[in-house]
Amino acid sequence: MNCSSNFDWFIDKLHNTFDRLPDYRSFSPALTYEVKDAVLGAFSMFFSQSASFLSYQNSMKQAKGKSNAESLFKIEKIPSDNQIRNILDGVSPDNFYSVFSDCYSKIEESGHLGGYRFFQDCLLVAIDGTEYFRSSKIHCKNCTVTHHKNGKVSYSHKVLTPVITQPGSTTVIPLEPEFVIPQDGSKKQDCELNAAKRSIERNVHMADERSIILGDDLFSREPFCKQLLLKGFHFILVCKPDSHKTLYEYLDGFIKSNNVSSISSRRWNGKYHEKIILRYFNNLPVKDGENVLHVNWADITITNTKTQETCYYNSFITDFIIDDSNVEQIIQAGRARWKVENENNNVLKTKGYHLEHNYGHGKKFLSSTLLTLNLLAFLSHIFLEFMDKTYFSVRKALSVRKIFFHDFKALTKYLYFDNWKHLINFMAEQLELNITDIKMNSG
Template sequence: MKLLWPWLALFYGYLCETATAPSQIGNLLDPIAPETLYPVLAEVGDQLYTQGCLKPFMSVGGTLLVAMDGTDSFSSEKISCPCCTQQTLKNGQTLYRHTVVTPVIVAPGQSRVVPLPPEFVRVQDGVDKQDCELAAAKRWLTTWGAHYAPRGITVLGDDLYCHQPFCEAVRAQHLDFLFVCKPDSHALLYEWLDDFTRTGEVQTLEKSRWNGKQRLTERYRYLNQVPLRNSDDALMVNWCEVTILNAKQEVVYRNAWATSHTLDEHNVIDMVAAGRARWKIENENNNVLKNHGYHFEHNFAHGKQHLSNFLATLNLLAFLAHTALEWLDEAYRAVRHAAPSRRTFFEQFRTLLQFMPFDNWQHLMRFMLYGENLIPRKT
């Protein structure tokens, strides 16, 4: 983990700077494209895979689940830079944004997620159609698909991703997909499902479980080989659905997915669990980045070139570094668990680095664990 320390030091050093005016460190970082950091993010994830940390994340078909979603790292009606995309609001004002697709490895039952290299929505000169989340996700597949394909990957996404061009882009990289599939955006597919339901060809499965408060009934339906769209060249996909009813037989949850995995009675329950794990990109990734000490949407500095996107990527790298350290560094894990919250840990970490010199990472961790008897002293 020695590679991570300089980046962590740089990141936290920058957080200690003012975020309200241009600083020298901002001027130095502004020309650096965020892509400079992508190989570092990839390498950390690769090391976690190589050292077996991701074995508990293996899911349907022996694959890793990579959830994709777009989120804002910055938005303002007043501050902008040449890298901002623009959106005209209903009040006529212009909203300036930095949007990024943040792929993360998730798994049912796992509280951690593993960020992968991101892909930013870009300003594209000379192009009539603005860049968007889906186009950024396709670029990510082109850039990183071949890198991750040998491990076995199932891409997760909401209904935005569940359309033929993107599904074909996933399959072209030898990856699988499992996307939310809504009736209002897949009319033909659901017409086929209605027909096959009437003929009894849609397979069903039911189980009950106790959630600690009441007994729930889970009803699964699935069908293989239905067309994703209304065209002669329609991609044939496999469909599954879960409906959860409470003790009063009231529907408390319903969702459906389209997938490239063949479905049967042995894997449909696990497939649904994998599909529902997509929410971890919101809860364990985006929410943590924005509300639990990383301040992902905070304008640390905007710059004139790449600064905002570079700092957002550095933020993702810090989050990944902390995740890796919890797996691989026993002292760090003890320090984190001793802190009341992630935010408290960051405050202690920054304060110590501002006022005290430490010989190395291990020295800092020992001091945070055992206290003042390890204060560095001049000889």
């Protein structure tokens, strides 16, 4: 397949990956669809944010003898929704993880990751878990089971969604997910922290590229911090008093003796003046005991100077030595961890990807496999924003996400396009865009 655009490169990468998918089904002459057709069919629906995309393309195929499912996504045979669910239930999501790393490498080779390097020229990798399914009835072997005090039982699916982020940017770069699922040989239920450990092991190559792991208070425990350091990662993690009593007991003594360094400033936020106080202290034990890990601590307090109300407070631990020259950047980096929620999880839940919608649960992998394909669709649009100038121009002109997808769905429902270049150029021409004048983002 010759790639005439970066979209085609992405689809080509999908095909190369999906061609290697194992077919777990018993051979039968009645088997009509390849596993790859089912995977591409699900991906195309998530990419277009249209549950009816395949049915529209089937109608176009019958009327015109060709369809956009074929020309854009190279789907040879279009399966129905039920056929997709039945086929994908036996396909593990880790079969698709190489596409995430290939996209990351492609973006890196293009030079766009340079704009994401922040403190000490490091990449900021934010990790966070989110729940995407819960039911009191529907469940599978990969569900987390919760027994409530009222005697009821609920079943849920959770996933860790790491992203590359940076302060000031609304665009994150998703890495492959890590699912919270029962692990072979373990009697205990899986958890976000264990999922984070597995994610770190899988992405250990990123330590060589200087990466800082960002996360909430759940991850600022000594074993995980030690694992990060052992693998070559840095960390800036939220650290709360309730979960780090020893650290804060030491810290309180230094605060009372005025040994904690402090920097204050004042700024106008457009509505009122704020007072910002940054404090830091180096070399504190992360917990009680001998030979424990020592970390460096910083916090930020933002106060409304008129009302004296605290507008924001947070505290962090890190392996970086903190001083007056870097405390602001370290705290900026630590606060960027919220972008995994705001620019990734919340977008996936509220901006058309419907992450929490039950597209199909299945008995084995269906729920997690569909979520992974949804994440890949989300990644594909971010990838195109970096790599396809025409796409970037169209998305900038149609700045409201809902409008872009509305137009995409309408165009592909009624008009046939020979390829991606034909489609995206058509949109640009109708918007009367001058592509040569557009400057693309670099992070």
